[in-house]
Amino acid sequence: MKGKVFKTVVRPAMSFGLETVALKKRQEAELEVAELKMLRFSLGVTKMDRIRNEDIKGTTHQALGVRYGEMFYCKLVKRSEEEVDMDKVTAAMVLTSLSTSPLVRSPPVKVCEGLSGSWKDNGSAGPFTPSSNSSSGGYWSWSAPSDQSNPSTPSPPLSADSFKPFRVPSLGGVGPGPAGPEDPSIDEQDGSSLLFDEPIPRKRKNSMKVMFKCLWKNCGKVLSTAAGIQRHIRTIHLGRNCDSDCSDGEEDFYYTEIKLNTDSVADGLSSLSPVSPSIISPPPPPPSPLPSLSQLSDSHRPPRASDTKESHAGGTTLLSRSAPSALYLIHTDHAYQATAPVSIPSSSSNSTGSASTSFTPTNSSSFSISWQSPPVTFTGNTQVSPSKSQGFGEQRSQTIAVLSSPPRATTALSRKVRGEGKKCRKVYGMENRDMWCTACRWKKACQRFTD
DNA sequence: GCTGCCGGGGG
DNA sequence: CCCCCGGCAGC
Incomplete structure (x- = not known):
């Protein structure tokens, strides 16, 4: 497990195996998890930029790729290679659990140790339940605010989905070896x-x-x-x-x-x-x-x-x-x-x-x-x-x-028809106003949940 | 009344 | 620009 792998994975601009995650030092696992959370979090709930800038900033770089049923949640955070110290096993664990836990709430994934409060606990208790920062419990469940129907909750297509079993490529092989040859052939344009x-x-x-x-x-x-x-x-x-x-x-x-x-x-x-x-x-x-x-x-x-x-x-x-x-x-x-x-x-x-x-x-x-x-x-x-x-x-x-194409937009020329879908406000509630898309915050047409 | 969002306004 | 809000209008 050397930076090499990581590099391979990351450098090509953001390609990484679905189940591959470049992890860092174990003591940083905490961070890792936090970021994973964030990942999901950001998927539908928050403005990415915001997250990136405010929450991730400072953390070391790394690449994360998660496959969740049919969804891919990916995040690429570059990270100085020197520090890279893969721990794919951990990664696999995280991901696996991630990919397995159905709607988040079931088996509260427990990852490594700590990670308790690392997650941005912006009071609002956001969508995440830091699970009472259980010291080492490291439960980080994603209980969307409006779990009941939160459209933004990336509800995974059911764990059941007899999908391809979660593969942990590098895990088996473990070590730098496997990752390398991972896909020599697939190399295409701009190394992506x-x-x-x-x-x-x-x-x-x-x-x-x-x-x-x-x-x-x-x-x-x-x-x-x-x-x-x-x-x-x-x-x-x-x-x-x-x-x-x-x-x-x-x-x-x-x-x-x-x-x-x-x-x-x-x-x-x-x-x-x-x-x-x-x-x-x-x-x-x-x-x-x-x-x-x-x-x-x-x-x-x-x-x-x-x-x-x-x-x-x-x-x-x-x-x-x-x-x-x-x-x-x-x-x-x-x-x-x-x-x-x-x-x-x-x-x-x-x-x-x-x-x-x-x-x-x-x-x-x-x-x-x-x-x-x-x-x-x-x-x-x-x-x-x-x-x-x-x-x-x-x-x-x-x-x-x-x-x-033309579904003819002749409809609402004047006033945008009232969006029927859930909007930020409804989804996140007033409490989590900071999670709304900007538009919603400004009382403008919602950009996140467009209709 | 609630809610989406337009128009307008302040910094 | 970013941010906020009055107020209209659909539900």
Whole structure:
């Protein structure tokens, strides 16, 4: 267990195995847990930036990746390599428990030792119950404030979900050895290789395709590779322009893995009916609907994918030829998601007031249209470099997207229709006002739980 | 009445 | 900009 592993895992911009976590010294386990908590916490409850800046600041860097049913909770916190001292076992433990505990509340994961109060105990007792700081109990359960129905609670798709058993790759092998070879082959563009040893589409099953869907509010971007989605998030939501390693060290990615079989997708295309549960393999837990999923899915209908870099070399083929209908899915990589008119403030850094358009021009030549944004949006400035190398399908698909998009926003022109979904206030309650999205705090249209 | 959020205002 | 709030309007 040397920094080496860590490096391998982290450096590639934020790729790390689902179940891989780079841990640090044991005495820091405390921190670790705290951060994991935070991770989940932040998923739906808080503004990432805030967390990152206020809570994580100061902690050493590290990478965390958690797979929770269908969801990926990832966080990358760079950390000076010298200090890195992996303790994958611990990591595995943490993660395992994490991934196992259903809705958080069941088996209060008990990790290592301490960690009692390390977690930011901003009085409000936030969503976490520090479990009475049980000295060593280290229980850190996530009892969402409105657990009852908190849409933001990343209620894992049920522990039951006979998903792939939680694999602890490096655990078995233990030591630096295993991690290294982890995925030598998968190395692709900008080193953003994905160690997501899981279901990367590279081996697309007959009609099953694994995609990664961005969980940021207002964004339903779906890409076919983890790297792609990460990049997307980084660029669009985190506001980092440079796509390589400009990361200031901390990055948060939320995205979920979705499996869609090309067929259903095709359907979706034609019917365009909202709600695409079919795509998400395990039916979301009825009681507490996955915030992200449900919410996102209904607002962003057509599951589309982008990304071509499956491997620049033969990648294109890989994807494009998947199936006729796949065409629909194909989009360019780094296709930047045009978000709804509302833009996420925090990451606006790069939006450079692209004037009317909602999608960010960014350097990348491609773009993607959000079927959710007002039809007009994309018109002139579409930087679709016609010279786009891979001309096939692509343009076409885009067109399709556009055509099929307009759900006509003719509805509420004047006053935004009252959002039906739960909003921050309802979800977090007045007590936790500080957890609301800024918009909500300012009594503006909620940005977190858009409808 | 509660709640989302627009418009406006203060720093 | 960030932050706050009066007040309207849908529920």
